[in-house]
Amino acid sequence: MAATQEVKPSNDTAVGTVVPRGGFIAAALTVLAAAAAVFAAQHGFSAYVVTLLALLFINAALAVSLTLTNGLTGLFSLGHPAFMTIGAYVAAILTFSARRKGSMLPDLPEWLAATELSMLPALLIAGLAGGLVALAIGGAVLRLKGHYLAVATLGLIIVVQGLATNWDGITRGGAGLSGLPRHVNVWWAFGFLVFVVALTWRMKFSSLGRAMMAVRENELAAECSGINAARLKILAFVVGAVLAAMAGALLSHLISVVTPKTYSVLLAFNIVVMVVIGGSGSITGALAAAAAITILSESLRPVEESVGLYGLSQVIVALCLILVLYLKPAGLFGSGEPAVVRRLFSGRKEP
Amino acid sequence: MSQYLFQQLINGLALGSLYALVAIGFSMIYGIVRLINFAHGDLVMIGAFSTLALVTAGVPWPLILVFVLTIGAIAGMTIETIVFRPIRGASQVTGFIATLAVSIAIQNSALMILSGQPRNFLFPAGMRQRVGLGGVNASLTDIVIIVLTLALIAGLFLIVYRTRLGTAMRATAENLTAARLMGVAVNRTILAAFAIGSALAAVSGLFWGGKFGQIDPLLGFVPGLKAFVACVIGGVGSIGGAMMGGYILGLAEVLFVGLLPQEFSGYRDTFVFLLLIVILLVRPSGLFVRQTEERA
Numbered sequence: 105m106a107a108t109q110e111v112k113p114s115n116d117t118a119v120g121t122v123v124p125r126g127g128f129i130a131a132a133l134t135v136l137a138a139a140a141a142v143f144a145a146q147h148g149f150s151a152y153v154v155t156l157l158a159l160l161f162i163n164a165a166l167a168v169s170l171t172l173t174n175g176l177t178g179l180f181s182l183g184h185p186a187f188m189t190i191g192a193y194v195a196a197i198l199t200f201s202a203r204r205k206g207s208m209l210p211d212l213p214e215w216l217a218a219t220e221l222s223m224l225p226a227l228l229i230a231g232l233a234g235g236l237v238a239l240a241i242g243g244a245v246l247r248l249k250g251h252y253l254a255v256a257t258l259g260l261i262i263v264v265q266g267l268a269t270n271w272d273g274i275t276r277g278g279a280g281l282s283g284l285p286r287h288v289n290v291w292w293a294f295g296f297l298v299f300v301v302a303l304t305w306r307m308k309f310s311s312l313g314r315a316m317m318a319v320r321e322n323e324l325a326a327e328c329s330g331i332n333a334a335r336l337k338i339l340a341f342v343v344g345a346v347l348a349a350m351a352g353a354l355l356s357h358l359i360s361v362v363t364p365k366t367y368s369v370l371l372a373f374n375i376v377v378m379v380v381i382g383g384s385g386s387i388t389g390a391l392a393a394a395a396a397i398t399i400l401s402e403s404l405r406p407v408e409e410s411v412g413l414y415g416l417s418q419v420i421v422a423l424c425l426i427l428v429l430y431l432k433p434a435g436l437f438g439s440g441e442p443a444v445v446r447r448l449f450s451g452r453k454e455p
Numbered sequence: 456m457s458q459y460l461f462q463q464l465i466n467g468l469a470l471g472s473l474y475a476l477v478a479i480g481f482s483m484i485y486g487i488v489r490l491i492n493f494a495h496g497d498l499v500m501i502g503a504f505s506t507l508a509l510v511t512a513g514v515p516w517p518l519i520l521v522f523v524l525t526i527g528a529i530a531g532m533t534i535e536t537i538v539f540r541p542i543r544g545a546s547q548v549t550g551f552i553a554t555l556a557v558s559i560a561i562q563n564s565a566l567m568i569l570s571g572q573p574r575n576f577l578f579p580a581g582m583r584q585r586v587g588l589g590g591v592n593a594s595l596t597d598i599v600i601i602v603l604t605l606a607l608i609a610g611l612f613l614i615v616y617r618t619r620l621g622t623a624m625r626a627t628a629e630n631l632t633a634a635r636l637m638g639v640a641v642n643r644t645i646l647a648a649f650a651i652g653s654a655l656a657a658v659s660g661l662f663w664g665g666k667f668g669q670i671d672p673l674l675g676f677v678p679g680l681k682a683f684v685a686c687v688i689g690g691v692g693s694i695g696g697a698m699m700g701g702y703i704l705g706l707a708e709v710l711f712v713g714l715l716p717q718e719f720s721g722y723r724d725t726f727v728f729l730l731l732i733v734i735l736l737v738r739p740s741g742l743f744v745r746q747t748e749e750r751a
Contacts (some may be wrong), residue, residue: 250548252545262724419559426538
């Protein structure tokens with residue numbers, strides 16, 4: 105990554121096409137430190153906490169990937185759960201034991217029923233499938249703007265759920281696929297999060313990211329300065345969908361089950377909350393908000409169960425969101441990264 | 456006309472009435488404050504459970520109708536005052552997210568208080584019989600729903616086109632700033648739009664329970680989404696368009712299930728949302744409305 109880079113004069117802060125070497129070292133050290141912390145957690149805490157940690161990482165990766173689509177490019181898409189469902193089913197069908205597939209999923213073609221892949225190829229194919237679907241519908245749906253796009257993508261969730269429920273020769277209907285091999289542990293989730301953050305960060309601080317933000321701020325002006333807005337929007341949508349599909353595949357192999365309702369509108373809402381509270385477009389914000397909300401709702405779960413008030417944590421999350429919209433409509437970090445984070449990872453001072 | 460086709464027609468019109476009642480409020484609110492109100496569907500749920508509570512308390516049916524209208528209006532005004540008014544003027548997407556948050560909060564509060572268990576819900580026995588109409592027959596419930604809906608819509612049109620309040624509403628929808636400069640009490644007008652729209656949604660909850668016989672705290676979600684689809688069909692922001700959109704959607708859905716082979720009936724909602732995406736792409740401003748506002 106660092107091999108092709110050169111250090112530009114420090115006054116060139118507006119168009120950050122270059123990440124100096126210092127930033128790369130800082131990032132590598134941060135990842136190492138985080139990995140050490142994960143290692144310590146894996147050996148110091150119960151299996152439950154470690155699974156929770158994996159869940160937190162995947163949620164954070166989802167939030168960051170949505171930052172790319174919604175935050176940077178300004179496409180208000182709620183379609184993440186649809187792509188997650190697609191990814192989860194594709195990966196599940198590929199990793200499922202060939203012995204059980206024949207009887208459980210009678211409509212699978214012969215060659216598919218005989219295949220049994222390990223996690224990495226299944227994950228990549230899942231991502232590819234999500235990306236292809238996004239590419240196919242993106243051309244049409246992305247002509248819509250604002251909340252029209254939001255509702256169309258919300259409709260996409262219902263369409264995918266309907267297919268997963270009714271196409272039972274391949275998906276086993278509403279019962280879903282259970283007993284998936286538990287291929288995913290906390291390290292998979294951690295690796296995925298690092299990958300997503302690195303990718304998004306590189307995109308954001310490149311000419312591509314600047315062009316995306318230009319489209320978000322004013323599409324007409326962006327096009328006038330030579331940006332192909334339509335292509336850029338599809339790119340952001342497809343990359344977001346690929347990452348969502350991969351996250352869905354990972355999550356279903358972590359909890360070893362996928363049903364048509366596993367990834368629902370509620371999930372879309374929760375990811376959007378993370379992005380909005382963090383500040384749409386801010387990677388740091390998405391990470392912080394994802395961590396905070398996952399921890400908040402998971403720690404409220406025992407309270408819910410002991411008091412018998414199921415739904416309490418979700419009400420609190422919703423109220424938190426309304427509060428943030430009142431007090432800080434741009435989110436905690438706005439569209440940028442906090443100065444400390446930027447200085448650390450890009451090796452230059454904020455203007 | 457064969458009994459089968461007639462039955463499908465009545466069924467579709469009744470379902471269309473439910474959608475129309477929800478869609479009209481949705482469209483009124485959008486027309487005035489440019490807000491896609493996701494919490495609107497949850498007023499259907501509030502209406503249904505209020506009805507159940509009132510029936511259990513032994514209130515006579517005509518009074519229940521009045522009470523449910525009132526409860527819906529109060530709920531709508533409360534949401535508008537507490538949540539939407541403070542963030543007025545924020546971006547469209549911010550408003551949309553806020554309505555989503557309100558919806559999630561209402562649904563989960565209902566889950567907390569009422570539990571997710573579906574409850575049975577019955578109209579009085581007299582209303583559940585079938586009536587004959589020259590060789591064919593239909594469920595009385597469906598007919599009552601259709602007739603009452605038409606009456607409510609007629610009342611609404613009277614308010615919107617024959618009163619000062621209605622004039623103020625139309626003026627505000629046309630241009631909020633100009634209306635304010637002309638001395639329209641804009642906040643009060645918006646509040647009235649929320650009250651009327653929400654009251655209609657709550658009544659559709661009453662009908663919903665009567666038609667399907669079972670209610671649960673999450674029942675508002677799908678009608679809310681479909682109301683949006685109905686609005687898009689008719690042109691978002693137009694009251695007449697929303698009404699037509701609701702009827703078209705109801706009939707289309709029933710015909711889709713009734714005329715295609717059995718194995719397709721599970722794809723009902725899939726069909727509705729594919730329809731939505733197609734209409735948004737082909738005629739983004741709706742079938743009946745000429746609009747220049749940018750949405751596609």
